[in-house]
Amino acid sequence: MIDRLIEKIKVTENPSVAGIDTSFEYLPEEVKEKCSSLADAAAAITDFNAELIESLYKIVPAVKVQVAYYEMYGVAGMTAFEKTLKMAKEKGLIVISDVKRNDIGSTAACYANAYLGSVNIGKKRFTAFESDFITVNAYLGEDGIKPFVNACKENDRGIFALVKTSNPSSGQLQDRVFENGETLYESVAALVENWGEPLKGKYGYTDVGAVVGATHPKQAERLRKLMPHTFFLVPGYGAQGGTAKDLTVCFDGKGLGAIVNSSRGIICAYKSDKYRGMSVGKAAAAAAEDMREDINKALKNR
Amino acid sequence: MIDRLIEKIKVTENPSVAGIDTSFEYLPEEVKEKCSSLADAAAAITDFNAELIESLYKIVPAVKVQVAYYEMYGVAGMTAFEKTLKMAKEKGLIVISDVKRNDIGSTAACYANAYLGSVNIGKKRFTAFESDFITVNAYLGEDGIKPFVNACKENDRGIFALVKTSNPSSGQLQDRVFENGETLYESVAALVENWGEPLKGKYGYTDVGAVVGATHPKQAERLRKLMPHTFFLVPGYGAQGGTAKDLTVCFDGKGLGAIVNSSRGIICAYKSDKYRGMSVGKAAAAAAEDMREDINKALKNR
Numbered sequence: 001m002i003d004r005l006i007e008k009i010k011v012t013e014n015p016s017v018a019g020i021d022t023s024f025e026y027l028p029e030e031v032k033e034k035c036s037s038l039a040d041a042a043a044a045i046t047d048f049n050a051e052l053i054e055s056l057y058k059i060v061p062a063v064k065v066q067v068a069y070y071e072m073y074g075v076a077g078m079t080a081f082e083k084t085l086k087m088a089k090e091k092g093l094i095v096i097s098d099v100k101r102n103d104i105g106s107t108a109a110c111y112a113n114a115y116l117g118s119v120n121i122g123k124k125r126f127t128a129f130e131s132d133f134i135t136v137n138a139y140l141g142e143d144g145i146k147p148f149v150n151a152c153k154e155n156d157r158g159i160f161a162l163v164k165t166s167n168p169s170s171g172q173l174q175d176r177v178f179e180n181g182e183t184l185y186e187s188v189a190a191l192v193e194n195w196g197e198p199l200k201g202k203y204g205y206t207d208v209g210a211v212v213g214a215t216h217p218k219q220a221e222r223l224r225k226l227m228p229h230t231f232f233l234v235p236g237y238g239a240q241g242g243t244a245k246d247l248t249v250c251f252d253g254k255g256l257g258a259i260v261n262s263s264r265g266i267i268c269a270y271k272s273d274k275y276r277g278m279s280v281g282k283a284a285a286a287a288a289e290d291m292r293e294d295i296n297k298a299l300k301n302r
Numbered sequence: 303m304i305d306r307l308i309e310k311i312k313v314t315e316n317p318s319v320a321g322i323d324t325s326f327e328y329l330p331e332e333v334k335e336k337c338s339s340l341a342d343a344a345a346a347i348t349d350f351n352a353e354l355i356e357s358l359y360k361i362v363p364a365v366k367v368q369v370a371y372y373e374m375y376g377v378a379g380m381t382a383f384e385k386t387l388k389m390a391k392e393k394g395l396i397v398i399s400d401v402k403r404n405d406i407g408s409t410a411a412c413y414a415n416a417y418l419g420s421v422n423i424g425k426k427r428f429t430a431f432e433s434d435f436i437t438v439n440a441y442l443g444e445d446g447i448k449p450f451v452n453a454c455k456e457n458d459r460g461i462f463a464l465v466k467t468s469n470p471s472s473g474q475l476q477d478r479v480f481e482n483g484e485t486l487y488e489s490v491a492a493l494v495e496n497w498g499e500p501l502k503g504k505y506g507y508t509d510v511g512a513v514v515g516a517t518h519p520k521q522a523e524r525l526r527k528l529m530p531h532t533f534f535l536v537p538g539y540g541a542q543g544g545t546a547k548d549l550t551v552c553f554d555g556k557g558l559g560a561i562v563n564s565s566r567g568i569i570c571a572y573k574s575d576k577y578r579g580m581s582v583g584k585a586a587a588a589a590a591e592d593m594r595e596d597i598n599k600a601l602k603n604r
Contacts, residue, residue: 023412
């Protein structure tokens with residue numbers, strides 16, 4: 001799976017991903033005014049996402065869809081989530097479901113079925129929320145991650161495990177130092193690199209990637225060295241404060257090895273001073289093109 | 303919220319919770335045979351759960367519903383999840399949604415809205431998947447947990463944060479020792495105890511609980527001392543190998559402080575040798591009563 005992501009990044013010349021994390025609050029006022037139920041809200045979000053995807057699919061290689069923004073609108077919201085994944089897939093985009101799932105082995109297997117695999121009902125197979133990649137949390141250790149890794153292997157999919165997150169308090173536990181001098185995030189990094197080992201693609205990266213925040217460049221630089229075969233999903237650019245220069249350390253010498261996410265910076269671009277007056281889709285496309293240029297320039301100038 | 307759970311435990315004289323983690327595979331053969339779509343499966347699961355809840359609501363104080371078992375059946379599965387929470391609530395049961403959600407602050411706030419709070423659409427407020435408690439994962443540190451704690455405060459709800467999980471590999475990271483001699487699980491325990499401090503109820507416990515596995519009695523005993531105001535949700539009894547004797551260390555001197563989960567042991571009781579021949583509901587009720595007796599006896603004899 002990681003090879004397909006890398007090839008798509010090469011074709012679009014764009015190591016960035018648009019985060020389709022559509023809160024109802026982000027919609028234009030005139031759309032919001034017409035909504036009075038969860039079903040209304042979910043339908044409006046789906047339409048908004050359709051415009052985004054139509055405008056972005058030639059610019060970005062992938063979308064990241066944060067499920068929390070859909071869960072809060074209930075079953076209707078999950079319908080919008082399902083439709084958003086399908087629309088993105090139909091346009092040839094790589095779909096990353098940002099779900100950060102985690103549990104004991106038997107339950108992790110259910111989550112793996114939901115996003116990366118399938119379930120059998122009678123003689124038919126169904127995939128609930130078909131995704132190319134999902135994010136996972138490794139706090140439970142190996143037997144909580146193995147069902148996801150197995151699903152990657154069986155179905156040619158990928159995961160990104162949380163290693164060093166982009167939020168301000170990520171250091172509270174992740175930067176703590178163990179007796180042997182290794183931090184928690186470094187320990188998780190070693191496990192992730194190891195879990196991916198049997199799933200290496202032709203570019204040297206594996207289907208088991210890592211989430212590494214753009215807001216912590218020192219740790220990201222360290223992780224790039226510790227995890228030579230692990231592809232990074234990099235949140236924290238833009239709205240969270242990470243700059244293109246900060247995140248160049250996430251890439252390898254060939255300019256590969258990472259994909260950078262921006263959510264609000266792209267999907268809410270139509271509300272910003274810079275793109276004001278443009279439609280939702282046009283503003284998102286312009287913001288995504290500006291992001292691509294920003295990151296590629298930083299990579300060239302490092 | 304924690305006071306309501308404790309009072310319900312006292313009324314039922316039962317510090318245990320039934321885990322309604324209904325895989326389609328657990329249903330009777332004659333039910334499964336009639337299903338050929340996700341909608342069929344979800345409807346059959348809902349009916350199965352209705353029978354369970356009807357049989358259990360006078361015996362157990364609470365149900366724990368593991369969302370992974372519903373997510374794998376897609377939008378239809380999430381409808382079954384929503385209905386199951388509602389049925390349990392209508393019967394007066396305390397509802398624990400086992401979702402282990404985690405993310406950066408702004409996204410954690412969406413999850414908090416989904417399960418413990420509400421969203422506004424027009425002039426109306428909606429709660430997606432209304433729960434009394436949810437489980438959360440603290441790997442991201444304080445700002446990933448605060449939105450949940452705030453929702454607990456605002457809406458009188460509770461959370462259980464993963465501290466020491468019940469799975470075999472939980473020690474891989476959780477038992478690792480930091481420079482200051484403290485393990486990772488002890489560090490998380492200290493944070494959890496601290497986060498709960500402003501939300502203490504009349505029995506001395508707070509709305510911020512901890513998940514502590516029955517399968518690791520040594521660590522559980524240590525945690526009971528480190529977290530005097532933290533209520534424990536204890537998985538791992540029965541199918542996972544934890545015995546009633548093992549988990550007595552999770553309780554305080556008054557026999558309070560913990561609630562023990564059993565899922566397959568109760569909902570699949572109708573398939574076991576011990577309860578064979580009984581209906582799904584009768585077998586579940588008998589298994590839940592046996593579990594209550596087993597735990598209360600172990601507490602009396604410690």
